[in-house]
Amino acid sequence: MDDLLAARSQMAMSLAFHIIFAAIGIAMPLLMIIAEWKWLRTKDEIYLTLAKRWAKGTAILFAVGAVSGTVLSFELGLLWPGFMGYAGSIIGMPFSLEGFAFFTEAIFLGIYLYGWQRVPPRAHLFAGVMVAVSGALSGIFVVIANAWMNAPTGFRLVAGKPVDVDPIAAMMNPASFPQTLHMTLAAYAATGFVVAGIHAFMLLRDPHNRFHKAALAIALAVGGVTSILQPLSGDLLAKTVAKTQPVKLAAFEGQFQTVQGAPLRIGGVPDETAGITRYAIEVPYALSVLAYGDPNATVKGLNEFRGDERPPVAVVHVAFQIMVACGVAMMLIALWAAWRYLRARRDERWLASKWFLRLLVAAAPLGFVAIETGWVVTEVGRQPWIIYGVMRTSEAVTPMPGLIVPFVTFTLLYILLAIVTVWLLLRQVAASPHAPEPIAKEAQLAA
């Protein structure tokens, strides 16, 4: 493994690991404050228990997220000093703002987790709201920096150096809004589905447990609404990519030829040497319509671009297909859930179907699969550039030799952390089925 590949692998692995904790860190506080708010309104103890249980899981995940995020902020320089030395002054701004958002998040999470007995209920809920808001803002600021790498604005190049730097214009780059919207929705959708899946699993074992019913309803509401909105933000983002990074859009679709009225491909295997994508279901004109709103619009193919300016097509295309498939599945499940809920007129019977619960269990990981593959699409799709059209990844990498060593070290460390985290969370889940319904309690005693 050469050093560039090792550096890219380490960055990819660090990001792939961190994004899970980051997404949960954005979404869990929202679930917690909804539960706590319902407790304050209904005085139903079940919601307080729920908020506290969720808070415990969040505490573990937040700690792992905080330290793995720290690793990333250093890795920007450890692995890509060429990038940071060049871009720090242009794109450091959102990172600085993220610093303060993270500060706020950490402070109020401390109050939220350890302050149940120390602050009045409303102040406690307020701390939760601060965590939820600053968590979302943290994510948005970091994604803005990534959006700039895709659609760099706010500077001019003179003799290879950036001049006329305008950090505000850099933050307002065309990819910022669609990318932050897409990622923020993804965080809520993915987390909502995982949490819903866990509680659906517990409900299958213990169908009368009101605790899990309440939990499932909140998680599915958050995950479901965002899943239904997500395809719209995806469409907006793809349209931006079509404008700012046409080669990336061509890689999404495995589109080699430049054509008018390009089809949308479902599935398929791109063959880069032959320059065609085989075995795909083609929906005529659909790509031209989706990307440009016109069935006869011309879509640039990969063949328009030099070989050393194209991303690895097969990886990007397949990852894109998986992401879209997961997103569509989640949207359909969310619509089905909404239909069941409305038909049952908010009665708890909407959760009574075993098949519905089983489907939710099966769908639990889909959101995170979509997040991981989505970032593969974004990052691999931008290659060979670290700053699209401006700086190549190979120009940014550290001269440090032997980068396979830190890559392997961090990989082993993160595998270990993942195992422990999962194990601790399983303990939390296994300990959680408090069943306040008397019948269920007796059943538990009998068991």
Place this chain on the structure above:
Amino acid sequence: MPLETIIAGVMIASLVLYALLGGADYGGGVWDLFAFGPRARKQRTLIAEAISPVWEANHVWLILVIVILFTAFPPAFAAIATALHIPITLLLIGIVLRGTAFTFRTYDVQRDDVQRRWSLVFSIASIITPVLLGITLGAIASGTIRVAGGVVVNGFFRSWLAVFPFAVGFFALALFAFLAAVYLTLETQDRELQEDFRLRAIVSGIVVGILALTVFLLAGEGAPTVRAGISRTWWALGLHAFTAVFAVGAFYALWTRSYRLARICAAAQVTMILLGWAFAQYPHLVEPDITIFSAAAPRITLQLLLGALVLGALLLFPSYYYLFRIFKRGHEEAQQAQ
């Protein structure tokens, strides 16, 4: 005052706050390892209760230092991250293990063997991390990171694999342990526990003194420019005088069990030491090739960053005050109410 100097000042202030707050959390880990005697378990519980609600917030000061560094002085960040790749990578592993082991310990089975295993990881990481942080800062001060044409030219080992950076590393560890012991005297009403940490504070304070002298002597060879700055200029004498006053004050306060005074003196002492280093190195960010002026980002970036820092501070300090009022004054108020 030039904008570069103001931003560098904020960066140093963040580093000082990281040392005073985050540093003490590492120090807590040190005392977790060295918990002994009849009250070992109580000591560990006290340390955990003191750290739990605040360590994540305290940790963010380090992130702020890094973010200011790479936004305002990007080439300096690139040079430091390149030349010190190895110690910084080890530092990160320490940060990861410290934070996760501490959290895992809280949420894992409350059985002695399990708890002891996490404690061991937590406390050893709490010892290694400050040493590596000190090594990193020592290497930056030592004048051995050479940069020509924006490229680091003297390898990945020379600048930090030396006596001086390691001495700074152990000095940092001693300072953090000292701070933690002093702060912990105020975290409990239990007289015996207070005495335990008072003793630890006095012992680690003596070690701080010895290591301070060692670092100063080694700096003659190991960091000549900074040493010259520390020992020759007029303001250096002032800073030395203050450092000495606070050091003596801390011992006096510990001796007379005036723990609040001890906390103020210890924090002031550490602040003076870091300021002394910063002033001696000014205007160099990385001795001897990078200054805050040669590495500065364009003016507009510095202006916006300063604006963000001011606004951020307006949000941050009240929140931080609120956090500490909730968790760090609780027992004192409770006592007054009784």
